[in-house]
Amino acid sequence: MIDQNRLSELRNDIGDDSFAEIIQLFCEEIEQAFVQLDTTDRNAAAETLHFIKGSALNIGLVEVGRLCEDAECSLRQGLGVDPSLAKCAYNKARSILLDHVAKPT
Numbered sequence: 001m002i003d004q005n006r007l008s009e010l011r012n013d014i015g016d017d018s019f020a021e022i023i024q025l026f027c028e029e030i031e032q033a034f035v036q037l038d039t040t041d042r043n044a045a046a047e048t049l050h051f052i053k054g055s056a057l058n059i060g061l062v063e064v065g066r067l068c069e070d071a072e073c074s075l076r077q078g079l080g081v082d083p084s085l086a087k088c089a090y091n092k093a094r095s096i097l098l099d100h101v102a103k104p105t
Contacts, residue, residue, distance in 0.1 A: 002093055006060030007100055020101045026059055027094055034087050046075040049083065056090070059097070063089045 011019040033052050037045050053068035067086035074081045 001061075001063045001089070002096055003060035003062050007097075010059070023059070023097050023101050026055060027097065030055060030090060034083070034090070037083050042075055042078075045081070045083075046072050049075065049086070052086065052090075056093075061090070061093045061097075064093055 010022070014022065030052055033048050036048050040048060049068045049072040053065045053072060056062075056064040056068065064086055067089055068083070071081045071083050071086055
């Protein structure tokens with residue numbers, strides 16, 4: 001679900017304080033992006049899913065990235081898509097991320 005090595009690498013690269021800020025900003029932006037998915041057209045939704053995918057993979061949320069990629073591909077192929085699996089995976093990962101911020105390794 002989460003690449004713990006990527007999280008540790010990120011924390012080591014930028015330090016605890018910056019890591020906490022990055023995770024908080026990431027969560028805010030991703031939550032806003034998921035809200036936008038409900039109010040945008042197919043092309044905009046595909047772009048939003050692409051943004052979420054890239055951001056998730058940068059942080060180490062492998063499952064969220066994979067689910068967003070699947071949904072993005074479906075949209076670009078003209079198929080209907082329900083991003084709720086990606087959102088659910090994000091919600092699970094969010095609590096782990098915030099716990100990781102609270103308890104440095």
